[in-house]
Amino acid sequence: MxxxxxxxxxxxxxxxxxxxxxxxxxxxxxxxxxxxxxxxxxxxxxxxxxxxxxxxxxxxxxxxKGDFGFKENVLFRNEVSVPYNGDIIRELVESKSIKVLEPGLFIFREPFSSLMRFLDYSFVTKIANRFQVKEESYPAVIHSETLNKTNHFTSFPEHIHFLTHLREDLDVIESFSDSIRATGGWKDELPLDLNATMPKPKFTMNPSTCYHCYEGLQGETLEGDGIVVTAVAKCHRFESKNHTDFGRLLDFSMREIIFVGKPDFVKENRLKSIEYIKELAVEWEVDSLLEIANDPFFTNDFQVKASFQRNQEMKYELRLTIPYLDKSIACSSVNFHSNTFGNAFDIKVGKRAAVTGCVGFGIERWAFAFLAQYGMNEADWPASFREQYHAWQQKSL
CATH class of the missing domain: 3.30.70 (Alpha-Beta Plaits)
Incomplete structure (x- = not known):
């Protein structure tokens, strides 16, 4: 129909x-x-x-609802005449550089996997290391209670991948195993009484790298003006049929630089990060623009939240052009959260709740978008990008 x-x-x-x-x-x-x-x-x-x-x-x-329109508000534009206009996803699949498991879920092979590692290395060395940064490592799963404190359940409920397990009950475990054996293996139509066989999920897959940073600082009082943390993590967001759109992955890698501290400390470092991202776009000659944006809130008060984000300029996105689709996709975002997470996780600077901000780099999106502009032939890549990539390869041997 x-x-x-x-x-x-x-x-x-x-x-x-x-x-x-x-x-x-x-x-x-x-x-x-x-x-x-x-x-x-x-x-x-x-x-x-x-x-x-x-x-x-x-x-x-x-x-x-309301008198609010999503007018374009471009703060920076780097217009570049790029050499490639082909369907890069098809080329990557045909060359077996990527394997599509289902929409939004990929296996990445060489040379795409090397490009991803180089990009992450560059975001750390070129941007994160310009701050007094501390490196952290996070799990791919997050406590449901932690996610509850971030308001993710009420703002983006459609994204969430819940994790659970079979009940710690010998009868349940044996019955489950027997039913799988009897039907000849796992099948989509396999009848499962989830309430009887599985407990309420204690964990979900982590939808955003920075949440673990706030969880790790819960109940702490920071010294000085604040701290800067960087981490890369696997993130997971279910986006339904939107996974067929270019760059919308079910499972993706997100490098973040996270600022936690006094308002001026976070705001000043956030502004610096915007300038560093603009410098990188020019240096690597990517066709791109930086604009005010909002999150795709899935709530009845969407207009209120989106309008507030835009009017307060709490979110910027660096969007890279995808020539063959005649569109652009967000590859980096720069966010300011005010004291939302400081209050939620009882993080203080002195006697006041800390404010937070973060800069995110979608590793796979950057790789897809760069190749969509310049193709797989390294001879066509911008000289600065190609030289840095080759220097990194030699250093990595």
Whole structure:
């Protein structure tokens, strides 16, 4: 079945956000796209078109509340005439540099895997190390209670991958094993009574690197003006049919630089990081822009939260152009959280709650976007990038 829903109540700049959110309205949606001011949805839902329409209309109402439009606000633009315009994903698959397990889930092989390691090395040496930074290492899972303190359950509930296990009960474990054996292995239609066999999840997959930093500082009082921490972690976000979009991964690597301390300390370091990112974009000759942005909140108060973020300039994104798609994707973000996490985790500087900010680099996104502009032939890469990459390769031998 197919239905088309008018988006005339929304500004054009909001169409992408409602398309993203609409992917979650029904698990039977097979395809979703924007066409001439309409949302086109192909589905096999037993609830029928009307149920799909009603749910999407609820989202449109949510996005249209208030006098607020997502106007473009570009703070920096680095326009570069790049040499490549091909379908880089197809080329990477055909060359077996990546293996697609399912939309948004990849195995990365050489040379793509080396490019990822080089990019992460560069973000540390070129940007993180310009601060008095401390390196930390985080797990890929996070306590549900920790995630609750970040308000992730209420702001981005659609993203969450819950983790659980079989109950510590011999009968449950043996019954589960016997049922798998009897059906000839794991099958999608295997009947499982989750309440009977598995406890309430204590952990989820971690959706953001910086959460572990705040968890690790819980109840502490920082000395001086504050601290700067860097870490790279595997992050996980379920994004439904949006995983078919370029760069939207189910499992991805996020390098972050995290500022925790007094307001001026965090704000000043955040501004410095913006300048460092702009310098890097120019040095590496990536076609890009830096703009004010907002998170894709999945809540009834979306407009309030998104408007506040934009008006207070709490989030910037560096977007790299994807020439063959004639679009751009966010590869880095620079965020200011005020004292939200300082209060949530009881982190203090003196007697006041600490404020926080972070800079994120999506490693896979940077690699995909760079190759989308310059291709796999290293001779076509910008001289500065190519020389640094080769120097890193020699150093890594």
């Amino acid at each position: 197919e239905c088309k829903i008018s988006l005339e109540r929304l500004s054009e700049s909001q169409h992408g956000q409602v398309k993203y959110a609409s992917a979650f309205v029904d698990e039977h949606i097979q395809e979703i796209s924007l066409e001439d001011g309409h949302l086109r949805i192909v589905h096999t839902s037993p609830n029928g078109d009307e149920a799909i329409r009603e749910r999407v209309e609820r989202l449109i109402e949510r996005f249209s």
